[in-house]
Amino acid sequence: MERRHESEMWEIKGTVLFLWVLFAVCLRLNVEAKPSSTLETQIEAKLKQLNKPAVKTIKSEDGDIIDCVNIYDQPAFDHPALENHTIKMMPDYLLELENSNTEEGLKLEIFQTWQKSGSCPKGTIPIRRIVKEDLLRVASLDNFGRKPPQLYENSTDQENGYVPENRSSAYLLAVGYNYIGAQADINLWNPKVAQTNEFTTAQIWLKNNNGPYFESVESGWTVNPKLYGDGATRFFAYWTRDSYRSTGCFDLTCSGFVQIGQVVLGGTIGPISSFYGPQYDINIGMFLEPNSGNWYLKLKNNIPIGYWPAEILGSLRHSAIAVEWGGQVSSVNIRKKTPHTSTQMGSGEFANGRFQQSCFMRNIRIMDYSLQLKYPRDVTPIAQEPFCYTAINDVRPGIEPEFYFGGPGRDLPHCP
Ligand SMILES: *[C@@H]1O[C@H](CO)[C@@H](O)[C@H](O)[C@H]1NC(C)=O
Numbered sequence: 075m076e077r078r079h080e081s082e083m084w085e086i087k088g089t090v091l092f093l094w095v096l097f098a099v100c101l102r103l104n105v106e107a108k109p110s111s112t113l114e115t116q117i118e119a120k121l122k123q124l125n126k127p128a129v130k131t132i133k134s135e136d137g138d139i140i141d142c143v144n145i146y147d148q149p150a151f152d153h154p155a156l157e158n159h160t161i162k163m164m165p166d167y168l169l170e171l172e173n174s175n176t177e178e179g180l181k182l183e184i185f186q187t188w189q190k191s192g193s194c195p196k197g198t199i200p201i202r203r204i205v206k207e208d209l210l211r212v213a214s215l216d217n218f219g220r221k222p223p224q225l226y227e228n229s230t231d232q233e234n235g236y237v238p239e240n241r242s243s244a245y246l247l248a249v250g251y252n253y254i255g256a257q258a259d260i261n262l263w264n265p266k267v268a269q270t271n272e273f274t275t276a277q278i279w280l281k282n283n284n285g286p287y288f289e290s291v292e293s294g295w296t297v298n299p300k301l302y303g304d305g306a307t308r309f310f311a312y313w314t315r316d317s318y319r320s321t322g323c324f325d326l327t328c329s330g331f332v333q334i335g336q337v338v339l340g341g342t343i344g345p346i347s348s349f350y351g352p353q354y355d356i357n358i359g360m361f362l363e364p365n366s367g368n369w370y371l372k373l374k375n376n377i378p379i380g381y382w383p384a385e386i387l388g389s390l391r392h393s394a395i396a397v398e399w400g401g402q403v404s405s406v407n408i409r410k411k412t413p414h415t416s417t418q419m420g421s422g423e424f425a426n427g428r429f430q431q432s433c434f435m436r437n438i439r440i441m442d443y444s445l446q447l448k449y450p451r452d453v454t455p456i457a458q459e460p461f462c463y464t465a466i467n468d469v470r471p472g473i474e475p476e477f478y479f480g481g482p483g484r485d486l487p488h489c490p
């Protein structure tokens with residue numbers, strides 16, 4: 075009797091133990107299930123924060139969804155420093171700066187693909203919608219839309235001083251004066267990007283420092299599959315206050331840039347130039363309005379894009395001290411790493427000074443406090459990996475200077 079009782083007791087204890095184990099297992103499973111649902115939640119939250127309510131939506135034939143968002147609902151106003159910001163349209167004197175001449179052999183009808191499918195109502199601006207797939211391509215949601223930080227290798231065998239890690243540039247440098255504007259006509263191409271986590275740009279940088287730690291405002295075209303999900307050539311704007319470490323981003327993928335125009339940041343542009351065929355370019359200008367400290371971005375034909383407000387800038391709100399025009403490839407397979415990336419820069423051809431072959435910039439100008447556009451003094455072409463990507467500044471008396479840049483990346487035997 076007592077024995078039976080004892081064994082019954084054991085059975086009960088066993089059952090309780092079993093239930094406990096079951097409970098613990100469920101608890102554990104629940105804990106393990108959590109991270110994925112948290113990621114899901116984080117993505118949903120990020121999408122909600124990035125995409126603002128649309129007054130109208132346009133489906134572009136390149137796959138983009140364009141939301142027409144009330145100008146005061148745009149992402150810029152999520153920036154804490156812009157809480158009380160009032161939008162300031164581009165002053166006429168900046169908008170109507172002398173435009174580059176109509177060039178022989180160059181076609182001007184640049185457009186964005188989405189414009190074939192409609193336009194946005196007055197009081198709204200077109201914004202490229204960010205979708206879940208865009209966020210799933212990044213390792214960390216916090217770095218979405220950001221270039222990798224610009225860090226430097228500590229080596230003394232570099233001819234051009236310290237060279238940044240995981241990026242290779244070929245550019246024209248103007249340094250040593252106070253610049254309050256810069257522009258250029260940038261030839262449009264569609265270079266190949268070899269890996270989805272790499273990108274290539276053709277752009278202008280305005281920086282507050284020519285050293286490793288800088289603030290910049292930037293614009294140009296890029297092929298960036300990780301950010302945009304395809305290999306198309308797209309128009310972009312970029313800013314950073316800390317050499318891409320933790321501030322700033324492409325386009326409107328973070329808060330800061332104030333859009334005022336009807337051009338989609340991150341939207342595809344065309345037509346694209348072809349070898350021995352028609353050539354196209356895009357004129358990009360960035361100009362400081364000294365009273366407000368805002369840096370305005372415009373395209374040729376007096377098309378305003380928007381501005382980087384003084385509130386998000388440091389000393390750059392007073393002037394830039396370095397301007398760069400050129401291309402950059404971002405990849406971990408650069409310099410001593412072999413095989414070198416075969417991501418192309420420019421047209422994919424080395425800079426050779428030949429129209430219809432290698433990518434060029436023309437009408438390169440800076441603006442100083444005289445408020446006149448000038449060809450910069452003391453420019454230096456720099457190629458950080460001259461066997462992979464090159465830079466040539468073609469300056470001849472009486473002729474508009476042309477800056478050529480680009481290359482194929484990996485190219486045996488000199489760029490292995
Ligand atoms: C915006 O205005 C409010 C009320 O005047 C003020 O308390 C706040 O500090 C301002 N924000 C910024 C970023 O200037």
Ligand SMILES: *[C@@H]1O[C@H](CO)[C@@H](O)[C@H](O)[C@H]1NC(C)=O
Pocket residue numbers: 228229
């Ligand atoms: C590079 O390394 C040397 C020796 O380790 C050190 O003295 C120097 O400060 C470093 N320079 C930079 C820029 O980190």
Ligand SMILES: *[C@@H]1O[C@H](CO)[C@@H](O)[C@H](O)[C@H]1NC(C)=O
Pocket residue numbers: 222223224225239240406
């Ligand atoms: C460069 O790439 C290497 C290899 O992937 C990585 O470990 C390093 O953190 C990268 N550096 C920067 C500055 O992104």
